[in-house]
Amino acid sequence: LLFVASYENLSCYDGRTGKRKVIRLDGSGRQMVNSLLWDENRDCVWVGTKGCLYRYDIETETVVWKSFLPGVSLKSLSFDAEGNLLMGTDAGLDVFDIERDKHRRIVHDTRNARSLSNNIIFDILCDRNTNVWLATDRGVSLAQADAGQRYIHLSELVRSGEGNLFTCMHKDSYGGYWFGGKNGLIHIGEKDSRNGVDWFRQGSKEHPVRHNRVRHIYEDNSLDIWIATDGG
Numbered sequence: 001l002l003f004v005a006s007y008e009n010l011s012c013y014d015g016r017t018g019k020r021k022v023i024r025l026d027g028s029g030r031q032m033v034n035s036l037l038w039d040e041n042r043d044c045v046w047v048g049t050k051g052c053l054y055r056y057d058i059e060t061e062t063v064v065w066k067s068f069l070p071g072v073s074l075k076s077l078s079f080d081a082e083g084n085l086l087m088g089t090d091a092g093l094d095v096f097d098i099e100r101d102k103h104r105r106i107v108h109d110t111r112n113a114r115s116l117s118n119n120i121i122f123d124i125l126c127d128r129n130t131n132v133w134l135a136t137d138r139g140v141s142l143a144q145a146d147a148g149q150r151y152i153h154l155s156e157l158v159r160s161g162e163g164n165l166f167t168c169m170h171k172d173s174y175g176g177y178w179f180g181g182k183n184g185l186i187h188i189g190e191k192d193s194r195n196g197v198d199w200f201r202q203g204s205k206e207h208p209v210r211h212n213r214v215r216h217i218y219e220d221n222s223l224d225i226w227i228a229t230d231g232g
Contacts, residue, residue: 001058003045005033010047010056025054025063037077037085042098046085048074053087053096068103069094076123081130088121093134117141122167135166135181157188157197170217172225180214185227200227 002013004020008030013020025031025047035048047054050073053066069089076088080095087094092107093116109115118138125133132143155161166181176196177188189196200209211231218226 003036003038005036005047007032009033010036023056023061023063025049025052025056026065034073034075035077035088037079039079041083046077048077048087050074066096068096075121078124078126078132080126080132086124086126086132088124088134090120092116092119093121123169125169125171127171133169135169135179137165140166140169140179154186158186158199168214168217170219170225172219173223178217178225180217180227182213184212185209185214185217202231 002015004011004013010023010025010031010033011020012023025033031052032050033047034050037046037048038044039046043058045056045058047056051069051071053069053074055064055066056062057064069087072094073090074087075090078086078088080086083098085096085098087096092105094103094105096103107116108119116134116136117140118136120137121134122137123135125135127133134141134143154163162183164179164181164183164186166179168180170178172178179186179188184199184201187198187200198207200207202209202212209227209229209231211229213230214227215230216228218228220226
């Protein structure tokens with residue numbers, strides 16, 4: 001089954017029958033779906049919309065509405081190392097303890113230099129070391145579990161003072177990292193990140209891209225990297 005999020009609804013495509021059906025999340029009809037996350041343990045799909053969080057149970061085909069996020073737009077979903085559901089929104093990071101049915105919110109605090117860099121969170125990446133990376137409107141925030149890691153400023157990697165507001169991230173099968181944002185796509189190779197950095201942008205002769213606004217990064221079964229931009 002392939003679940004498809006769109007501006008108007010959530011739908012499910014069955015590759016065996018070639019049919020697609022629309023899943024009604026509520027009685028209002030059209031609903032803008034921003035993010036999806038498959039929950040293998042519970043055999044359900046968590047659905048983040050512009051204003052609500054839903055749980056769709058695949059076997060029973062039923063929808064459950066979670067009421068603790070009224071009016072908040074959910075931009076990204078992920079699980080942390082403890083199994084909590086992490087929700088990147090336009091009002092901070094929400095952490096949902098599914099087993100205890102408890103919820104808390106983490107936001108930017110001007111009094112705390114170690115708080116979120118910005119409340120608008122476009123993407124979440126949880127790595128193998130249980131660190132949580134958050135792509136925000138003001139750079140990347142890191143909830144660091146491994147104290148042995150250190151920060152590297154973007155200018156150290158690209159040898160330039162130009163910046164990029166990152167909105168999506170991906171670690172590929174070769175160990176490389178991809179960072180997409182409002183100023184193109186940056187790829188950092190596995191072996192030597194200081195020499196293996198490529199910046200894909202409009203007008204570049206060596207590394208062109210259709211549009212500098214990168215929306216999503218995806219790696220398929222053939223290990224090809226697909227980039228969704230505002231230009232195709």
